[in-house]
Amino acid sequence: MINKLVENIKRTGAPIVVGLDPMLSYIPEHIQKKAFQEFGETLEGAAEAIWQFNRKIVDQTFDLIPAVKPQIAMYEQFGIPGLAAFKKTVDYCKEKGLVVIGDIKRGDIGSTSAAYAAGHLGKVQVGSRTYAPFDEDFATVNPYLGSDGINPFLDVCREEKKGIFVLVKTSNPSSGEFQDQTTGGRPLYELVGEKVAAWGESYMGDDYSYVGAVVGATYPEMGKVLRKVMPKAYILVPGYGAQGGKGRDLVHFFNDDGLGAVVNSSRGIIAAYKQEKYASIGAENFADASRAAVEDMAADIKEALENR
Amino acid sequence: MINKLVENIKRTGAPIVVGLDPMLSYIPEHIQKKAFQEFGETLEGAAEAIWQFNRKIVDQTFDLIPAVKPQIAMYEQFGIPGLAAFKKTVDYCKEKGLVVIGDIKRGDIGSTSAAYAAGHLGKVQVGSRTYAPFDEDFATVNPYLGSDGINPFLDVCREEKKGIFVLVKTSNPSSGEFQDQTTGGRPLYELVGEKVAAWGESYMGDDYSYVGAVVGATYPEMGKVLRKVMPKAYILVPGYGAQGGKGRDLVHFFNDDGLGAVVNSSRGIIAAYKQEKYASIGAENFADASRAAVEDMAADIKEALENR
16 A cells, blocks of 8 residues: 555655544535535534535546545544445545545554454454445554554555554653653654654565654654654655745755655645635635645645755 | 442442453354344444443442443444444443543644543533533543643533543554653653643642543553552553453552552453353353453452552
8 A cells, every 4th residue: 555655645746644524614615504404513524525525526526636634533523424424435545546534533442442443444353244344545543552562563564565663752842841851862752752763664565664653843853864764664744835835944854855755734725715825716615625725735846845 | 430439449449341342253152242243244233232241340340340441443444333332331330330541642722622521421512412422431541632631521520520641651562663762861751741640739638639640551561650650540550351460569559549440351360261261151051151350350350469
């Protein structure tokens, strides 16, 4: 799946992930209204609004982008119907040829991580039959529990040719509270990065490992260091746009071949129609605004990479 | 909710949590068979088997125990039907007067943690209506992202009188890889413990904070230290029984008042009928074996606390 991600990035020329993190407040009035007319102001209604919103954005952007990253929390908050909309979104994006990164940030002790890995990337056995319940291509994983929590994901990845992105240095303001603590002469995130490189060595695609890392766009200097610590890890970079990152902050996340990083934007793309820049497109045509935002983001990153 | 947990513990005299982590391999043949007859060998069939298994165990143990801790991964691995069985289990346990600790180990950047907090402990708004999608009483939370990832849970907890248990030192063998790293002269888990104490100070129940901690039974010496670092935090202690912890290892997790800790056992109770000790009870009466295992566990801990 890392090979497919790299191929998709080369084909589109855009190292971009669209974060499908639909808050209800991002969804235009007319979509919400129609969903509530059909299902009422219920969890099912919210889930329908989310699904219709996602579908239109995917339809208008899929040819420009290599991958999407649905954030499961935004679905899970609407309970079972919300999670059904997550699954529908995963399936639809895969049909469109997109690589789907489930932003699930799971991680637990061994037997429990094994259950998450089976449910999200692999298969479960029920009697004599097997099922692939969520079936994302990649999942994000939290490393706090150490190798025990990661290895079951690696086992499933090997079997299914799937991949993971391990949280190394997250994009949020307080990420340094624990991640930046100095230990053995270097920050904890570097130690986690070293582990990511080690976990990934045993499981390589053509040029990059199936084990990637999450490093926030908001910490470009740390990204520069981590790029060297984990030369074969693809870096998933959240925090572009709404969280403050810009194209020129991102150049050091990439290797010299222009590969090695894929940059996520969520709100900046899916709610682009709310920005002054795209307001003239109108809420009715929100997905066209998303398309314009993808084009602008791709151009921003391309320019930054060319001028580095 | 921390007050209710303490009350339930005092009433039952058993600082015990039953971990409802049903692997299909734990579920007796006759329960699986019946579920598959009704729903086929499908995800729905697996979910039905899990639900029937849980229900019988809860029916046979609820009067002896203060709380349950369903591990959501064991449900999530069976997709949407599995998660529906999780929700059914949460609701049923609450009807029986049990405190429900959702073992979800979520944690993300601020806006995303807010969505998890709303979905699991709080309410979501859909148009003019509000819903409480999963509605557990407590949730376990991963601290790797720092305060930003915790604060949205605290906000919801304050509003809903719910609580959280933050992962501090987990029970698994490799938990030391990152958690034990020395930083500023002490291990990282102590720093996390200090943060738990600080987060909890602002949100106190009668005697204990609404912010608790997870510390594995498998690390009793660390538990002793952490007990002092977080005097007002209830400690949720996994790792008893199947993972190797025993009653006498646990005494230092408790305060002198005999409170302050609640010990989880999962496999040791829900799959007790598979142990030699309870084998004569028979798979048909698996829930009676669970009851016997709860009684033995309560006696083991009581004896350890009396002889400390």
